[in-house]
Each structure stands twice: as structure tokens, then as C-alpha cells.
Amino acid sequence: MSEIDELKQVATQVRRDILRMIYDAKSGHPGGALGCADIFTALYFKILKHDPGGFSMDGFGEDLFFLSNGHLSAAWYSVLARSGYFPVKELSTFRKLNTRLQGHPATEEGLPGVRVASGSLGQGLSVALGAALSKKLNNDNHLVYCLMGDGEQQEGQIWEAAMFGAGREVDNIIGIIDYNGQQIDGPCCEVMPLGDLHAKWKAFGWSVLEMNGNDMEDIVKIIPKAIEKTGQKKPVVIIMNTDMGYGVDFMMGTHEWHGKPPNEEQFNKAISNFEETLGDY
Amino acid sequence: MTIENEINNKLKMKKYSYKEKKDTRSGFGEGLFELGNKNSKIVALCSDLTGSLKMDKFQKQFPERFYQTGIAEANMMGIAAGLTIGGKIPFTGTFANFSTGRVYDQIRQSIAYSNKNVKICASHAGITLGEDGATHQMLEDFGMMKMLPNMTVISPCDFNQTKAATIAIADYKGPVYLRFGRPKVPNFTSEDQEFIIGKADILNEGKDISVFATGHMVWQALEAGKILFEKGIRAEIINIHTIKPLDVDTILGSIKKTGCGITAEEHQINGGMGESIAQLLTKYCAKPLEMIGIKDVFGESGKPDELMVKYGLDAENIVKAAQKVISRK
Structure with a gap:
């Protein structure tokens, strides 16, 4: 089996995990999580230089990943567990009392893989920039990645961080924007038009790339290009086009599934799209 | 002599005096500079108030460990939280109102809930900020900060104590809010005091x-x-x-x-x-x-x-x- 096929198989299982976790918890955010299953898989199973078994908060000598749009927690927890940060069976505790798998990611319960709480939007890129500066001070030449939402681009702090990253030449960071065009109240272009995101990030001084976040071939082609652009006195951002709810036809092309769990019938219909490739938790 | 008089005589009042009036913010600046010299993990951030916070000495001596963020306090708090990942001990500096109310959610999520080792250092607190008026006179910061779980809240009384407190909080692991002020006030506590949180x-x-x-x-x-x-x-x-x-x-x-x-x-x-x-x-x-x-x-x-x-x-x-x-x- 080719590497791409293997990654696709993992992503299929991640999508199963997302649906099962959210259905079981009767709450969560399936749309964005399904849309980002491919990038999460590519990062944790191919791109990141990391040590799942030996998680440390400081992450010396490792690439770091920050999830700014914390409501994608189900997808993140799935790849963290599947890549070895914690037991896969713990996914069954998602959003339940006494869990380490909080509704939005948190450090309080000590879940390996999570380095800062997120959920209140707009904060992750600033934290990631700080971690990137820390790496520079420590002469650690690993990279820092930060996934953000598109609706999140409406937060002012994002642009404070954008200005800082370019102004201070933080060139060991790669931001990724999940551009699915949907947010809670509707399409981004209606809720608050984002304008030309590519031009905006470029104008702020970042190297900007685009990729199809639901095409594994494109992801593993573009991210190495982004990595090549690091170390050149400019931060890097990838505008990643995705479909919210990717893989489940009735969840795609709408904002309706941003933060709603499926009922039994919808769950059965949705899960039938994804083969149990790695074994359910 | 009645028993009461006897007790009163025993309770002689200690007299406190001072040689000069000094601002507490300068105590912070001195403390930060001293920390910079003895601990390479100390980093400092400021959002366009370096002179007011007396952070210029640190900035000049340790430019590689000083981050000017511009007028962007929310970003500064996030960057500070991130710097702790990798073992740095960040001290943020700005006025008390920009250190708290303006960035409450950033402190709440990225620093307090995430239990990050950030020292939020807030100057020009209270009404003694003076002429600039109510927009800048932060009078609600204790409340906001003490309500946050994981947060320690410190409010020293003079120059010497602010310096001692600045140095002491570097050795304490966890988020700290350190509050001080603008005007020159009697500097009466001892120079060599031990500050115990x-x-x-x-x-x-x-x-x-x-x-x-x-x-x-x-x-x-x-x-x-x-x-x-x-x-x-x-x-x-x-x-x-x-x-x-x-x-x-x-x-x-x-x-x-x-x-x-x-x-x-x-x-x-x-x-x-x-x-x-x-x-x-x-x-x-x-x-x-x-x-x-x-x-x-x-x-x-x-x-x-x-x-x-x-x-x-x-x-x-x-x-x-x-x-x-x-x-x-």
C-alpha cells in the first residue's frame, strides 16, 4: 500500500472516531473536525517530528502543534490517541464527567499532546508565536504549527499576531487556516466577509501558500513546500481549502453541522461512509 | 499602674522612616534587571510602555530576551504564554488596565486555565495614576485577577518591596499578577528584605x-x-x-x-x-x-x-x- 493510501486509511478511521465520539457524547462539533481529518492525519502521521510516547510540555527537540480553533477537539484527540499519545480507548470518555478529553482542549487534566487551552477563538497563533520564539532562544530548529479557523480570522488578535510574526521575522512557524467558508451563523461571506485572505496575509508580510485540505496528495505536496519557506525571515501561512463535514454528503456545503451532534438515523447514515480501517476504540 | 497601661507601654509603636520617595514601578524595573543578570530564562515583553514600566534597562542589556509587541496587549499575553513552553519565564509589562481588563480572556484561557508560568506586571494601578484620569485608573484589577483559579495576586507597598517581590515571583512556578504604581511614595521597607509570597x-x-x-x-x-x-x-x-x-x-x-x-x-x-x-x-x-x-x-x-x-x-x-x-x- 502506498504511503498516501495508508494516510487515507488513517483519516477514514479518524472520521469514524469523530462521529462515534460526538454521537456518544451527544454533543460536539462534527463539521470542522471532519473537514480537517486529513490535515490532522498528515501532520501526526507524516509531517511532525514528534515523540508521542514521551510527551513533555516544553517539547525540546520536537515540532509543536497548536490548535487555535479548539472546537475541532474530536479530530485532534483522535489523531493524538491513534499516534500514541494516550490509549485509544480513552476516546470513549470524550466530553464526559471526569474526562481528560474536555469539550475544548485543556491542560488542566494533563492530557498528553495538549500544551495550552483553546476554544475562545483568536488566541492560538499568539501562543504558537511565543513557543516559536522560545525555540529560537533555545537554539532548537524544530517548527511550530498552528491550525486556525476561517471564521476565527474575524478576531482582532489574529491580526495582532500576524503583524508581530512578520515584524519580528518569526520564520519557524507555519500557520494553517481551515478555509471551509462556514461558521456558526452561516457562510462567512454573510456573517462577516473575510475578503481576500491570501492578499491580507501577504500584505501583513507572511509567505502564503494554498492547498486542498481534503486531498491527501496535495497536503503532502504543499506542506514540504511550506517547510522549505521557513528560515527565510518570514512566517509562513497556508490557506487550506476544505469542505465542512467532508465525507458525509448531508453535512457538507452548509454551516448546519458546525456544532450539532447527529441523531441515531443521521449517525448510522454518516458512519456508513467510513470503513473501520484501524479498528474502533 | 493598671494592667491596661502596662500593656499599652509594652506596645510601643515602631517608627518607620524613609530617606527618599521612590516609585514602585522603578522597583519593578530594578528587580527585573537583576533577574535578567542572574537567570537566562527570564524574558520580558512590553506593549509600547517600556519607559513607563522602567523596563528600558533590561531591554538595553538583554535585547535578545526582550520583546516589544507594539500596542497589542492581547497578542503579548498569548506570546508570553507560548514562551513558557520551552522553559522561559516571561514578565509582561504594561499599565494595569491594559494588563487585566483589556486582556481578561487571554489571561483566563491561555495563562490561568493553562497554568502558564507568566508574570503579569502591571504599573500605574489605582487612582494615583493621576492626571490621565479614569480611563487609565484601574481600580478593578484585584477582583478580576483574584477570581481566576491558579492566579497569585501581589501588591507591594514601596520601591524596595516591589523590587523584592519582582525577584521572588521568578522562583514561584505559576501565573502571578504583580501590581504597582506610578507616583513616588515613601520607601520605608528594608532594602534587604526577604519577600515571602x-x-x-x-x-x-x-x-x-x-x-x-x-x-x-x-x-x-x-x-x-x-x-x-x-x-x-x-x-x-x-x-x-x-x-x-x-x-x-x-x-x-x-x-x-x-x-x-x-x-x-x-x-x-x-x-x-x-x-x-x-x-x-x-x-x-x-x-x-x-x-x-x-x-x-x-x-x-x-x-x-x-x-x-x-x-x-x-x-x-x-x-x-x-x-x-x-x-x-
Whole structure:
């Protein structure tokens, strides 16, 4: 089996995990999580230089990943567990009392893989920039990645961080924007038009790339290009086009599934799209 | 000689004096610079107020460990949180209102909930910011910061203590809010003091009333103590430099002895130190308590000393409150 096929198989299982976790918890955010299953898989199973078994908060000598749009927690927890940060069976505790798998990611319960709480939007890129500066001070030449939402681009702090990253030449960071065009109240272009995101990030001084976040071939082609652009006195951002709810036809092309769990019938219909490739938790 | 007179004579008042008035923010600047010299993990961030915060000496000596963020406090708090990942100890510096209200959610999620080792250093706190007026006079910061789980809240009283506190919080692991001010005030605590987080300083022992003061109000409390002494009232003056966690033993020990108390702070009464102490007393030792602070109003422009008098944050008002609360015993 080719590497791409293997990654696709993992992503299929991640999508199963997302649906099962959210259905079981009767709450969560399936749309964005399904849309980002491919990038999460590519990062944790191919791109990141990391040590799942030996998680440390400081992450010396490792690439770091920050999830700014914390409501994608189900997808993140799935790849963290599947890549070895914690037991896969713990996914069954998602959003339940006494869990380490909080509704939005948190450090309080000590879940390996999570380095800062997120959920209140707009904060992750600033934290990631700080971690990137820390790496520079420590002469650690690993990279820092930060996934953000598109609706999140409406937060002012994002642009404070954008200005800082370019102004201070933080060139060991790669931001990724999940551009699915949907947010809670509707399409981004209606809720608050984002304008030309590519031009905006470029104008702020970042190297900007685009990729199809639901095409594994494109992801593993573009991210190495982004990595090549690091170390050149400019931060890097990838505008990643995705479909919210990717893989489940009735969840795609709408904002309706941003933060709603499926009922039994919808769950059965949705899960039938994804083969149990790695074994359910 | 009656027993009472004997006790009164034993309770001789310690006299505090000072050579010069100095601003607490300069104590912070000195402390930060000293830390920079002895610990390479110390990094500092400032959002366009380097001179006001007296961080310029650190900036000049350690440019590679200093981050000017521009006027973007939310981003500064996030970057500070990120810098802890990799073992750095970040000190953020800006005015108290930009250190708290403006960035409350960033502190709440990225620093307090995430339990990051960030030291939030806030200058120009309180009404003594003076002429710039109410927009800049932060009077709600104790409340906002003490409500956050994981957060330690510190409010030193003079230059020497602010310097000592700055140095001490670097050795404590966890988020800290350090509050200080703009004007020059009596520098009366010792230069070589040991600052222990959470340990209140009993500056004068007394038997008739406990005065719990913090920040600039500590000197006012000492001045009030002198006036009260002349009136035959022996006030126990306690410097509450740590608002959270409170020194429960010292506070309760004092109030059990004196039977009544006053709290004095350059902060709203709502949500302030006095409220924390009242909560403690209600639970363990209910005694009459008067609270001196800002009475649910915004400040205004004026000279620091004038504002202190107008808003009742002076020795004279402490004396009045003392007489009132003693009569309630």
C-alpha cells in the first residue's frame, strides 16, 4: 500500500472516531473536525517530528502543534490517541464527567499532546508565536504549527499576531487556516466577509501558500513546500481549502453541522461512509 | 499602674522612616534587571510602555530576551504564554488596565486555565495614576485577577518591596499578577528584605484594632497608626502584600486579638482585598470591619495626593474609620 493510501486509511478511521465520539457524547462539533481529518492525519502521521510516547510540555527537540480553533477537539484527540499519545480507548470518555478529553482542549487534566487551552477563538497563533520564539532562544530548529479557523480570522488578535510574526521575522512557524467558508451563523461571506485572505496575509508580510485540505496528495505536496519557506525571515501561512463535514454528503456545503451532534438515523447514515480501517476504540 | 497601661507601654509603636520617595514601578524595573543578570530564562515583553514600566534597562542589556509587541496587549499575553513552553519565564509589562481588563480572556484561557508560568506586571494601578484620569485608573484589577483559579495576586507597598517581590515571583512556578504604581511614595521597607509570597507583614503590633492595608495604602495606615497612638488607640498595622493567597493565620490571629478591623486599598471596595478579608472573617471569626477603598465610582483627573484625599484614601479617613469600627465592637 502506498504511503498516501495508508494516510487515507488513517483519516477514514479518524472520521469514524469523530462521529462515534460526538454521537456518544451527544454533543460536539462534527463539521470542522471532519473537514480537517486529513490535515490532522498528515501532520501526526507524516509531517511532525514528534515523540508521542514521551510527551513533555516544553517539547525540546520536537515540532509543536497548536490548535487555535479548539472546537475541532474530536479530530485532534483522535489523531493524538491513534499516534500514541494516550490509549485509544480513552476516546470513549470524550466530553464526559471526569474526562481528560474536555469539550475544548485543556491542560488542566494533563492530557498528553495538549500544551495550552483553546476554544475562545483568536488566541492560538499568539501562543504558537511565543513557543516559536522560545525555540529560537533555545537554539532548537524544530517548527511550530498552528491550525486556525476561517471564521476565527474575524478576531482582532489574529491580526495582532500576524503583524508581530512578520515584524519580528518569526520564520519557524507555519500557520494553517481551515478555509471551509462556514461558521456558526452561516457562510462567512454573510456573517462577516473575510475578503481576500491570501492578499491580507501577504500584505501583513507572511509567505502564503494554498492547498486542498481534503486531498491527501496535495497536503503532502504543499506542506514540504511550506517547510522549505521557513528560515527565510518570514512566517509562513497556508490557506487550506476544505469542505465542512467532508465525507458525509448531508453535512457538507452548509454551516448546519458546525456544532450539532447527529441523531441515531443521521449517525448510522454518516458512519456508513467510513470503513473501520484501524479498528474502533 | 493598671494592667491596661502596662500593656499599652509594652506596645510601643515602631517608627518607620524613609530617606527618599521612590516609585514602585522603578522597583519593578530594578528587580527585573537583576533577574535578567542572574537567570537566562527570564524574558520580558512590553506593549509600547517600556519607559513607563522602567523596563528600558533590561531591554538595553538583554535585547535578545526582550520583546516589544507594539500596542497589542492581547497578542503579548498569548506570546508570553507560548514562551513558557520551552522553559522561559516571561514578565509582561504594561499599565494595569491594559494588563487585566483589556486582556481578561487571554489571561483566563491561555495563562490561568493553562497554568502558564507568566508574570503579569502591571504599573500605574489605582487612582494615583493621576492626571490621565479614569480611563487609565484601574481600580478593578484585584477582583478580576483574584477570581481566576491558579492566579497569585501581589501588591507591594514601596520601591524596595516591589523590587523584592519582582525577584521572588521568578522562583514561584505559576501565573502571578504583580501590581504597582506610578507616583513616588515613601520607601520605608528594608532594602534587604526577604519577600515571602502569601506572608503578611505585621508592621506594628496593637490590641485595639487591626488595619489591613495594601500597596500605597500601607504608608497611609502607618501614618494613621501614629495619630491613633496619640489618641490612646493601639492599632495593629498589617501589610497585606499578597492578596491571593491571603495569609489566613496572620489575619485571623490579629482580628481575634483586636476584635475589629479596617481594610485599606487603592481599589474598588467591590471585589477588592477587603472583600476577601470579610469573607474570611464571616467564615471563621465574625467581627466588625470597615472597608476603605473606592466606593463604586470611576476616578478622575487630578494630582495623586489630591485624589487620595478626595476619595478618602488617606490617613485621616483611616483614623475616622478606626474610631467608628471600635465603637461597633
